[in-house]
Amino acid sequence: MIKRRRARKVKIGNVEIGGDAPVSIQSMTKTDTKAVDSTLNEIRKLKRAGCEIVRVAVKDDDALEAFKRIVSRSEMPIVADIHFNPKLALGSIDAGASAIRLNPGNIKSRQDIEVIIRRAKDRRIPIRIGVNSGSLSVKNGTVAESMAKGVSDYIKIFEKSGFQDIIISLKSSDVSETIEAYRKMAGSCDYPFHLGITAAGPYLSAAVKSSIGIGTLLQEGIGDTIRVSMTGDPLAEVEIAKEILSSLKLRSFGPEIISCPTCGRCEIDLAEIVEGVRERLKEMKKVSLPLKVAIMGCVVNGPGEAQEADIGIAGGKDSAALFKKGKKIKNLKQEEVIDVLIAEIKAF
Amino acid sequence: MIKRRRARKVKIGNVEIGGDAPVSIQSMTKTDTKAVDSTLNEIRKLKRAGCEIVRVAVKDDDALEAFKRIVSRSEMPIVADIHFNPKLALGSIDAGASAIRLNPGNIKSRQDIEVIIRRAKDRRIPIRIGVNSGSLSVKNGTVAESMAKGVSDYIKIFEKSGFQDIIISLKSSDVSETIEAYRKMAGSCDYPFHLGITAAGPYLSAAVKSSIGIGTLLQEGIGDTIRVSMTGDPLAEVEIAKEILSSLKLRSFGPEIISCPTCGRCEIDLAEIVEGVRERLKEMKKVSLPLKVAIMGCVVNGPGEAQEADIGIAGGKDSAALFKKGKKIKNLKQEEVIDVLIAEIKAF
Numbered sequence: 001m002i003k004r005r006r007a008r009k010v011k012i013g014n015v016e017i018g019g020d021a022p023v024s025i026q027s028m029t030k031t032d033t034k035a036v037d038s039t040l041n042e043i044r045k046l047k048r049a050g051c052e053i054v055r056v057a058v059k060d061d062d063a064l065e066a067f068k069r070i071v072s073r074s075e076m077p078i079v080a081d082i083h084f085n086p087k088l089a090l091g092s093i094d095a096g097a098s099a100i101r102l103n104p105g106n107i108k109s110r111q112d113i114e115v116i117i118r119r120a121k122d123r124r125i126p127i128r129i130g131v132n133s134g135s136l137s138v139k140n141g142t143v144a145e146s147m148a149k150g151v152s153d154y155i156k157i158f159e160k161s162g163f164q165d166i167i168i169s170l171k172s173s174d175v176s177e178t179i180e181a182y183r184k185m186a187g188s189c190d191y192p193f194h195l196g197i198t199a200a201g202p203y204l205s206a207a208v209k210s211s212i213g214i215g216t217l218l219q220e221g222i223g224d225t226i227r228v229s230m231t232g233d234p235l236a237e238v239e240i241a242k243e244i245l246s247s248l249k250l251r252s253f254g255p256e257i258i259s260c261p262t263c264g265r266c267e268i269d270l271a272e273i274v275e276g277v278r279e280r281l282k283e284m285k286k287v288s289l290p291l292k293v294a295i296m297g298c299v300v301n302g303p304g305e306a307q308e309a310d311i312g313i314a315g316g317k318d319s320a321a322l323f324k325k326g327k328k329i330k331n332l333k334q335e336e337v338i339d340v341l342i343a344e345i346k347a348f
Numbered sequence: 349m350i351k352r353r354r355a356r357k358v359k360i361g362n363v364e365i366g367g368d369a370p371v372s373i374q375s376m377t378k379t380d381t382k383a384v385d386s387t388l389n390e391i392r393k394l395k396r397a398g399c400e401i402v403r404v405a406v407k408d409d410d411a412l413e414a415f416k417r418i419v420s421r422s423e424m425p426i427v428a429d430i431h432f433n434p435k436l437a438l439g440s441i442d443a444g445a446s447a448i449r450l451n452p453g454n455i456k457s458r459q460d461i462e463v464i465i466r467r468a469k470d471r472r473i474p475i476r477i478g479v480n481s482g483s484l485s486v487k488n489g490t491v492a493e494s495m496a497k498g499v500s501d502y503i504k505i506f507e508k509s510g511f512q513d514i515i516i517s518l519k520s521s522d523v524s525e526t527i528e529a530y531r532k533m534a535g536s537c538d539y540p541f542h543l544g545i546t547a548a549g550p551y552l553s554a555a556v557k558s559s560i561g562i563g564t565l566l567q568e569g570i571g572d573t574i575r576v577s578m579t580g581d582p583l584a585e586v587e588i589a590k591e592i593l594s595s596l597k598l599r600s601f602g603p604e605i606i607s608c609p610t611c612g613r614c615e616i617d618l619a620e621i622v623e624g625v626r627e628r629l630k631e632m633k634k635v636s637l638p639l640k641v642a643i644m645g646c647v648v649n650g651p652g653e654a655q656e657a658d659i660g661i662a663g664g665k666d667s668a669a670l671f672k673k674g675k676k677i678k679n680l681k682q683e684e685v686i687d688v689l690i691a692e693i694k695a696f
Contacts (some may be wrong), residue, residue: 002524013465015554028611029611030609030612030614031612032612033612039612053443053519056611057611059613065453081611081612083613090385103648105652132648133649133652133653134648134652135652136652155353157642173606173653175595175596176350176567176596198608199606199609199642199644199649199653200609201605201622202607202619202623202626204587205591206553207552207559208555208559208588208595209591209595210561211555211560212559212563212564212595212596215523215556215559215560215564216560216564219527219564231609231618231619231622232619239552240552243553244556244560245676247556248560256549257553258547258549259547259549260546260579261548261554261577261578261579261582261585262406262579263377263378263405264377264378264381264382264387264405265407265428265431270579274549294547295579296547298481300431300454301480301481301483302481303482304480304483304484305481305482308481308482308521315594335523338582
């Protein structure tokens with residue numbers, strides 16, 4: 001069991017972040033914000049996939065106009081992503097954003113920041129202080145030290161204004177730098193953390209870097225909401241985020257499949273069975289029951305894993321033994337394995 | 349920089365494991381071992397993909413006959429994977445295996461083990477003691493404790509026979525249990541470790557679980573050779589393993605792509621550029637130069653990341669600024685970006 005760092009609780013719309021709230025999943029729209037309908041469509045798809053908070057870039061006045069319409073029609077809390085221009089922060093708050101994100105690297109005037117803080121306070125929404133290694137304004141020491149220093153200095157302005165509805169992120173494109181930055185920050189404040197590796201690249205690279213970076217910190221109890229940054233379809237970001245959280249048993253998103261890599265011992269088409277079960281389980285993703293399904297190729301680890309699982313099979317020659325709650329129930333022919341497994345999972 | 353646990357050095361064929369040797373990549377053939385040509389074909393493909401040690405299941409006398417022919421024609425060191433039957437261990441050693449793997453859960457007779465040890469000593473090959481949570485014989489305490497206990501008891505037999513050419517693995521299908529088991533073992537011996545999460549499931553699940561499990565341990569300096577267990581194509585196991593090692597800067601397998609997830613700010617088709625560059629870089633995978641290429645969508649983190657990288661672009665409106673070694677060189681049209689990046693990478 002992971003003992004989580006005790007962070008102050010903050011709310012983005014109806015989603016609690018910090019305290020004892022479950023680690024939430026975020027993503028960001030990749031459509032042109034001005035295209036209101038496609039942006040709303042992406043938000044709907046993200047929500048269906050399991051995303052809980054979505055960020056939308058507000059980069060100019062036209063985007064701000066569109067943002068107002070998006071916010072009024074969105075079913076998910078929206079964070080306005082602001083860089084360079086403090087007026088867009090104020091406009092986004094007025095438009096009904098559930099939170100805004102400021103980048104200490106490009107919104108630096110103390111006066112501007114104080115005006116934004118007052119407006120956020122009036123509207124009772126939190127502000128994410130999100131620093132990225134790629135937009136650091138000053139570098140002192142290591143990248144991790146510079147990011148932590150940048151955030152700490154920024155926080156002081158907020159605290160002097162009596163504003164503590166803060167979420168913090170310190171993202172580098174380097175996994176180790178990112179981990180180091182969050183660790184440094186974790187000891188020095190109780191604000192909740194948004195975790196992520198920035199610019200983590202395409203699918204596999206993003207999955208691996210985010211798993212190591214976010215996974216390492218979550219195991220240490222650090223992190224309250226996560227975002228996987230991936231070049232490509234944002235739905236995949238959500239899928240990877242769910243895998244990270246369920247791998248660490250922090251959350252459950254339907255049945256977990258334990259399946260062996262297969263080897264020269266395997267006499268059953270295991271990859272096909274796993275693919276078939278996985279496809280048909282997709283409709284059951286909303287089951288939050290932490291059901292464990294073991295699909296194993298042979299007698300070496302098969303019976304053992306199948307016994308540990310709620311439901312399991314251990315492959316034989318073009319056949320498989322079915323296990324339920326640790327007991328062997330019967331033998332199945334290869335062609336009936338998928339149907340029987342799905343039926344057993346549904347019956348659970 | 350990761351400070352690695354100092355492990356005794358062991359050799360599997362020409363590949364050093366432990367000591368100051370780089371963390372090596374393993375996989376396992378999934379063909380029927382009796383199908384000599386397809387098994388050799390899979391080994392060749394694995395080698396081309398970057399696999400350095402391959403394991404082959406020897407499950408019966410027919411497989412052993414085939415194994416002899418496979419070993420004699422393989423270009424990669426082969427580890428014979430043995431369960432249940434000690435005679436197959438002896439046969440595999442005689443056949444010229446570069447190492448064998450024994451499972452303490454199913455080869456238990458002290459006398460049998462001692463005969464195998466003597467034979468391995470004569471042939472000067474190491475033995476991997478590979479315990480899996482799914483084939484634990486006795487469970488005392490947590491799964492991690494049971495695995496560590498099982499291995500420790502087994503090691504005693506080896507040490508009494510004066511045999512220390514040992515590699516250890518303690519794999520559970522649960523990420524946290526696996527990490528706990530290796531940590532326990534790391535303090536109590538100096539044998540090199542083979543890391544992996546067993547039965548990690550299909551592609552994404554295997555990538556995420558292996559990244560968190562193997563990645564966490566590697567960051568602590570634990571681990572000398574790794575295997576990603578994935579239901580599906582073994583070449584993907586190697587691809588994921590490489591990503592894990594390069595994410596932690598433990599090894600380099602050609603240029604690293606840093607690319608942003610894109611958002612409503614991006615006015616260039618970044619995903620297409622990343623995909624194009626990635627495709628054309630595949631032929632350059634053998635470049636071990638740790639070159640960093642940043643492909644970024646806009647001016648927020650783009651110039652910063654591009655400046656940190658060896659070569660980089662920061663997207664503009666259907667265009668991009670090219671950076672080299674931190675300096676902006678020129679502006680490019682969207683359609684020339686891929687060609688220019690590839691040319692610049694090749695020129696490096």
